[in-house]
Amino acid sequence: MSNHVTGNDAAYKLRIARQLTVSxxxxxxxxxxxxxxxxxxxxxxxxxTFLWEFxxxxxxxxxxxxxxxxxxxxxxxxxxxxxxxxxxxxxxFQRIVTGFIVAQxxxxxxxxxxxxxxxxxxxxxxxxxxxxxxxxxxxxxISIVFWPAREQSVIFIVFLGxxxxxxxxxxxGASQIDRKxxxxxxxxxxxxxxxxxxxxxxxxxxxxxxxxxxxxxISWEMVVAAEMIAGNTGLGYLLxxxxxxxxxxxxxxxxxxxxxxxxxxxALIRTLGGFAxxxxxxx
Amino acid sequence: MTLTPTPAIAxxxxxxxxxxGDRARALLTNPxxxxxxxxxxxxxxxxxxxxxxxxxxxxxxxxxxxEAVREWVSLKPIFGVSLFTAEYxxxxxxxxxxxxxxxxxxxxxxxxxGILMGWRRIFFALTFPILEVxxxxxxxxYIPLAIILLPGRETPIIGLTFLAxxxxxILNTLLGVQSIDKVYYRAAQSLGFSQWQTLWHVIxxxxxxxxxxxxxxxxxxxxxxxxxxxxxxxxxxxxxxxxETYYYVQFPTMVIAMATLGFLGYVxxxxxxxxxxxxxxxxxxxxxxx
Amino acid sequence: xxxxxxxSIRNAGKIYDPDGIHVVALQRVSLEVKANEFxxxxxxxxxxxxxxxxxxxxxxxxxxxxxxxxxxxxxSPGKKLLPGPDRMVVFQQGxxxxxxxxxxxxxxxPLKQExxxxxxxxxxxxxxxxxVGLHDxxxxxxxxxxxxxxxxxxxxxxxxxxxxxxxxxxPFRALDALTKSVVQEHLLELFDFAPKTVFFITHDLEEAIxxxxxxxxxxxxxxxxxxxxxxxxxxxxxxxxLTSGRFLEIKAELGxxxxxxxxxxxxxxxxxxx
Numbered sequence: 001m002s003n004h005v006t007g008n009d010a011a012y013k014l015r016i017a018r019q020l021t022v023s024x025x026x027x028x029x030x031x032x033x034x035x036x037x038x039x040x041x042x043x044x045x046x047x048x049t050f051l052w053e054f055x056x057x058x059x060x061x062x063x064x065x066x067x068x069x070x071x072x073x074x075x076x077x078x079x080x081x082x083x084x085x086x087x088x089x090x091x092x093f094q095r096i097v098t099g100f101i102v103a104q105x106x107x108x109x110x111x112x113x114x115x116x117x118x119x120x121x122x123x124x125x126x127x128x129x130x131x132x133x134x135x136x137x138x139x140x141x142i143s144i145v146f147w148p149a150r151e152q153s154v155i156f157i158v159f160l161g162x163x164x165x166x167x168x169x170x171x172x173g174a175s176q177i178d179r180k181x182x183x184x185x186x187x188x189x190x191x192x193x194x195x196x197x198x199x200x201x202x203x204x205x206x207x208x209x210x211x212x213x214x215x216x217x218i219s220w221e222m223v224v225a226a227e228m229i230a231g232n233t234g235l236g237y238l239l240x241x242x243x244x245x246x247x248x249x250x251x252x253x254x255x256x257x258x259x260x261x262x263x264x265x266x267a268l269i270r271t272l273g274g275f276a277x278x279x280x281x282x283x
Numbered sequence: 284m285t286l287t288p289t290p291a292i293a294x295x296x297x298x299x300x301x302x303x304g305d306r307a308r309a310l311l312t313n314p315x316x317x318x319x320x321x322x323x324x325x326x327x328x329x330x331x332x333x334x335x336x337x338x339x340x341x342x343x344x345x346x347x348x349x350e351a352v353r354e355w356v357s358l359k360p361i362f363g364v365s366l367f368t369a370e371y372x373x374x375x376x377x378x379x380x381x382x383x384x385x386x387x388x389x390x391x392x393x394x395x396x397g398i399l400m401g402w403r404r405i406f407f408a409l410t411f412p413i414l415e416v417x418x419x420x421x422x423x424x425y426i427p428l429a430i431i432l433l434p435g436r437e438t439p440i441i442g443l444t445f446l447a448x449x450x451x452x453i454l455n456t457l458l459g460v461q462s463i464d465k466v467y468y469r470a471a472q473s474l475g476f477s478q479w480q481t482l483w484h485v486i487x488x489x490x491x492x493x494x495x496x497x498x499x500x501x502x503x504x505x506x507x508x509x510x511x512x513x514x515x516x517x518x519x520x521x522x523x524x525x526x527e528t529y530y531y532v533q534f535p536t537m538v539i540a541m542a543t544l545g546f547l548g549y550v551x552x553x554x555x556x557x558x559x560x561x562x563x564x565x566x567x568x569x570x571x572x573x
Numbered sequence: 574x575x576x577x578x579x580x581s582i583r584n585a586g587k588i589y590d591p592d593g594i595h596v597v598a599l600q601r602v603s604l605e606v607k608a609n610e611f612x613x614x615x616x617x618x619x620x621x622x623x624x625x626x627x628x629x630x631x632x633x634x635x636x637x638x639x640x641x642x643x644x645x646x647x648x649s650p651g652k653k654l655l656p657g658p659d660r661m662v663v664f665q666q667g668x669x670x671x672x673x674x675x676x677x678x679x680x681x682x683p684l685k686q687e688x689x690x691x692x693x694x695x696x697x698x699x700x701x702x703x704x705v706g707l708h709d710x711x712x713x714x715x716x717x718x719x720x721x722x723x724x725x726x727x728x729x730x731x732x733x734x735x736x737x738x739x740x741x742x743x744p745f746r747a748l749d750a751l752t753k754s755v756v757q758e759h760l761l762e763l764f765d766f767a768p769k770t771v772f773f774i775t776h777d778l779e780e781a782i783x784x785x786x787x788x789x790x791x792x793x794x795x796x797x798x799x800x801x802x803x804x805x806x807x808x809x810x811x812x813x814x815l816t817s818g819r820f821l822e823i824k825a826e827l828g829x830x831x832x833x834x835x836x837x838x839x840x841x842x843x844x845x846x847x
Contacts, residue, residue, distance in 0.1 A: 040408035048413060062432040122318025127326045133548030135507040137514065138522065138541050141529030145344050221421040225511045228423060229526075236424075240515075243427035251427045259420035266419075469632055470668035472656040474682040474734065484681070488672035565672045565714040 067249040075249035076256075085238070085257075092227065092234040093261070095151070096219045099158025103215065107163050108208060111170025112200070121171075128167065136160040137225050144230055154226040154234075161222035162215035166208070173207020174200060202277075209273030213266050220262035235261075346534035351542075354535035362533040364524070364540075375543065377520040378513070382505045382551065385441045389448035389501060394494060397456025402486060414453065422447040422508050426515055440512040440520075447508040448501035455497020459490030492566070495559030499552050506548045521547075578737040578770030579643050580606040580629070586637025587624050598624045600795035602638070606738075606787075609768040613785035614798075615778055615831060617838035621796030622774040623665075623742060629772060630740050631656035642737060658682055661731035662740045666747070667723055669715040675702075675726050676711035682734040694733070701729045704766070705759040721752040725759060732763070741773040745780065754812050757783060765809050778831055782806075782823050783815060790830045793838040800830045 053070065055063035067075070079085045114121040136157050143153040177200060185199050227236030239254035310316060327348065333339050335347045354360050357367075364371045400407045425446060429439040467489060471481045513522030521544050528537040560566075587599040598621040606612040616622050627633035629640055631654040640648040648654035656662075661682075669678050679702065680694040689697070699711065705725045715723055724744055731739055745753045761784065764771065775781055781788045782804055790800045806819050814820055 037404070037408040040405060041412040044409040045412050045416070065431050066428065119318060122315050123322030123325070125322075126319035127322050129549070130323070130545065132545075133503070133506070133552065134541050134545035135510045135522075135548070137507060137511045138525050138544050140514075141525060141537060142345060142541075144529070146341055148341070217419075221423065221507075224421040225423045228426070229511070229514055239424055239427070243430075248427065248431065255420050255424045255428075258424055259416075262421065263419040464666075466664055466666060466668045467670060469630075469656065469662070470664065470670070472632075473630065473658060473660070473662050474730075475658040475686045476681075477685075480685055484673070485670065488670070491672070563672070565716060 067252065071249045072252045072256075075247070076253045079250060079253050088233060088235045088238045089257070089261070092223050092236065092258075095155050095226075095234065096158055096216075096223050096265070099155045099222070100162050100212075100216060100219050102155075103159045103162035103166055104212065107166035107211075108170050111167045112174055112196075112204065114167075115171045115174030115204075116200070128164075132164050136222055137229070140226060140230050143226075150231060154223065154231055157226040158219050158222045161218040165215040165218055166211040169207045169211025169214070170204060173204040173211075176207075177203045205273075205277045209269070209277065212273065213269045216266045216269050217262055220258060220265070224258060346538045348538075351535040351538035355539050360536075362528070362531075362536045364536045371539075371543075374519055374521050374524050374540070375547070378509060378522065378544075379547065381437070381441050381444055381520065382502075382509055385444035385509075386448055386502060386505050386551075389445050389452055389505075390498060393449050393452025393497075393501070394456050397453045397494075398460055398482070398486060398490065400453070401457050401460025401490070402482060414450070418450050418454075422504075423511050423515075426512065429512075430516065436516070436518065440509065440517060443512045444505050444509045447504040451501040451504050452494075452497050455500070456490060456494050459493025459497070460486055462493055463489035491559070491563055495555065495563070498555045498559070502552045502555050503548065506544065506551070510544065577608060577643055579608045580604075580612075580738055580770060580772065581641040581644075582606075582625070582629070582638070583641075584638035585625065585628065585635050585640065587621070587628065587633070588636045597795035599628075599635075600797050602791075602797055604789055604798055604801075606770060606772060608643075609770055611764065611771045611773065611784060611786045612789065613773045613775060613781040613787070614789045614791055615775060615781040615827070616791030616796065617793050617831075617835045618776060619838060620791045620793050620834065622791050625791075625796070626662070626740050626742050626772065626774055628654075629738075630660050630662050658686065658734040659737045660740055661734050661736040662742060663724075663727050663731050663744045665742045665744060667715075667727060669723060669727055669730070671715050674712050674714060675718070678715070679711075679726060679730045679733055682730065686734075688735075698729065698733060701732060701763075702726070704763060705729065719752075720748050721756050724748065724756055728760065728763070732767075732769075736769070738770040738772060741771065741775075743775050745777075746775075753780070758811060760784065761808070761810055778824060778827060779815065782820060782827070783810065788823075788827060790827060790834070793834045793841065799834070800827065802827060 049069055051058065051060065052063060052066070053068045055066070055068065058064075110124075114124055139160055140153070140157060143156045144150070147153045147156060181199055181203065182195065185195055190198065223234065224236035224239070227234040228240040231237040235254055235258055239251055239258070242248070242250035242254060330348045333342045334345050335349050354362065355365050357365050360368060364374075396410065400410055422443060425443060426439070429442045429446075433439045433442045463486065467485050468481065471485050476484065509520070510522030510525070513520040514526045517523040521540050524540040525537055525544070528534065528540060582602060582604045585599055585602040586597075589596040589598055602621075602625060604612070604614075614622050614625065624633065628635050628648065631648070634650070634653055635648060636650055638649070639646060640654070642659075646652065669675075670681075673681070676695060676698060679698040680689075680691070683689040683694050684691060695711075702708070702711070702725075705728070707722060707725055707729075710718065710722065710726075715726070718726065727744070745756060748756065757780065773781075773784060785804050787801060787803050789798050791797070792799045802823060804823055806814055806817070806823075
């Protein structure tokens with residue numbers, strides 16, 4: 001964007017020149033880095049960690065029964081070399097991916113159909129609204145009875161959790177497409193096929209991506225729940241096991257691991273989603 | 284901003300409401316009602332055919348519809364839980380009490396903290412990092428800590444349920460505050476509002492739509508964590524009952540417990556939504572314009 | 574009405590520095606607005622007129638120059654100016670609180686500053702609303718009103734605070750032409766009845782001449798005042814003024830100046846700075 005500086009004013013020119021000097025720019029970058037926000041964040045996290053570490057001598061009730069950060073780090077170093085930790089990771093991850101993908105494969109088409117087709121919406125939506133409030137965890141016994149292997153029972157619960165989210169987000173996104181886009185497409189001579197692939201699907205994409213990111217977070221909740229209650233392998237199971245044998249520091253390591261995993265998988269979805277919707281990256 | 288009606292949501296009829304007879308007739312002839320009844324009917328029919336009558340494949344091992352319904356309405360149920368037994372209501376009460384306590388606490392503290400975070404940058408800078416560290420950890424992973432830190436049997440369950448709702452509420456409240464158009468702050472400045480007046484008359488009402496969306500999600504999160512927590516460490520409550528009936532192979536009762544959970548979950552979310560609509564009466568005028 | 578609200582802008586300058594891109598929004602803007610005068614600043618999008626209004630209102634600070642009111646210095650680079658009810662703003666996109674009723678919106682200013690009793694404020698609110706043709710809407714919510722109604726309510730809200738100067742930021746931009754002309758007539762009636770100093774910005778030349786006592790043309794970025802003309806068409810004015818001889822003369826005189834700026838702005842592909 002060009003700037004029409006028409007004045008011959010010396011003062012203006014001087015001010016501009018000053019702002020282009022290296023020292024000014026370095027100073028600004030530096031000040032940005034050490035912004036108040038960052039400083040306060042560091043302060044608050046350090047304070048919390050400090051209080052946690054020295055909870056016992058400080059006599060903070062409750063917190064002193066929790067292993068201190070140093071103990072947790074020690075446990076972490078032990079755990080990180082144990083094979084069952086990494087196999088647990090792998091298994092939990094596998095379950096999530098399977099359940100999640102199946103949820104998308106059923107949920108997205110179903111959601112699109114329901115949004116475009118009034119009859120299917122009218123018949124299917126009420127039954128969805130009846131089944132959805134039942135917490136997926138409550139489905140665990142049925143899942144165990146129905147599926148021959150524990151693995152499939154756990155995946156089913158992951159599927160359920162993600163399914164509701166992706167369905168609602170897809171329906172929501174597809175039904176809010178501004179009519180003018182569809183009309184523009186039709187007046188330009190597009191077939192129903194074109195309409196679907198070039199208008200409806202891309203316009204629904206942002207909602208689908210949001211549904212995926214949220215669904216991914218939910219999936220981690222579900223897999224942990226299912227593994228703790230009904231599993232015999234995986235990170236969730238490891239967490240519960242550690243609790244039952246009293247290795248609390250290990251419990252905390254598992255908690256943090258799952259948290260990190262969940263955070264990164266959601267972030268990954270969002271990034272990949274950004275590639276699927278390039279028109280939004282101007283934000 | 285014009286609002287175009289979405290095909291998936293039927294516009295509400297505007298205009299004077301007719302007599303009871305008129306409204307009943309309108310209800311009976313509404314195609315959406317027909318479709319809904321049809322869909323639900325198909326579901327129950329499929330349940331009956333697949334599981335009760337023909338016991339197809341693996342469906343045979345699942346709870347039977349007829350047995351479940353019969354159990355639910357019988358005066359002397361085989362497994363001791365029906366509409367007419369005290370035990371049913373004991374479990375319902377236990378679960379409702381926990382959800383109610385946890386939800387109220389989470390609402391109060393979550394909204395307060397969320398608003399403070401949106402209002403004061405210093406508060407945000409101090410609290411956001413801690414929040415972002417704690418939030419990705421699945422709620423159920425907190426169970427061991429809850430059991431260690433909180434005394435007794437009830438408190439860990441309530442604490443866990445509280446935590447789930449707490450994070451969701453804070454997040455949505457924060458989003459709500461951030462979503463308020465800056466022009467309203469400028470108007471308040473011009474009008475000479477004090478900080479407190481801005482908070483009470485601009486920030487809180489402005490964030491309310493997002494807050495209530497968050498509260499509905501939080502309610503769902505409450506029921507989810509409650510069931511899991513009850514299974515893992517409870518002795519009463521609907522979630523516990525679901526597990527117990529699985530253990531003792533009392534399938535009809537399991538269905539009763541699950542259905543009750545679903546019903547309570549739906550009703551509680553609807554209650555939140557209704558309260559929200561009453562508090563945000565100004566939005567009626569947009570909706571009735573469709 | 575006391576003869577207050579004289580506004581003096583001298584050598585105002587504003588430099589933005591977003592992300593190191595140096596932007597001169599205003600450059601040596603000088604303008605004198607007499608008490609109770611209706612002054613309109615006209616210019617193409619992005620010329621800086623909103624920046625100038627924000628500086629007077631107190632939402633933004635000048636980097637150069639001064640703003641004084643009634644002889645007292647309000648703002649300069651060393652003196653920060655805060656927004657207040659003495660310089661009420663009517664915003665472009667509408668800032669009526671959607672979650673409050675019309676009556677609350679209109680009376681909140683005087684009530685919050687404790688300048689009036691509730692009954693008195695309600696009475697005055699009703700009176701002013703009736704004056705612009707709004708009856709029986711005091712319990713409605715803003716979203717239920719039409720565009721023209723909302724603008725009028727917002728104007729009344731501003732007036733209720735008895736400001737020294739009223740600032741209008743392209744308030745009728747979103748209205749259709751017919752509604753716009755009716756609302757403009759209401760506005761003029763209001764000020765014929767109770768004059769106030771008005772600082773009004775717009776991109777619409779006809780609107781400017783129709784409403785103003787004086788019209789100032791602002792150049793495209795960096796904005797400065799190019800030309801000021803007194804509009805000596807007698808008041809009260811109605812829509813017939815738009816086709817009168819004097820109106821067309823003034824329009825011709827200003828039209829060339831503003832068209833030149835519009836072309837420059839178009840070629841530079843300017844977008845309105847917030």
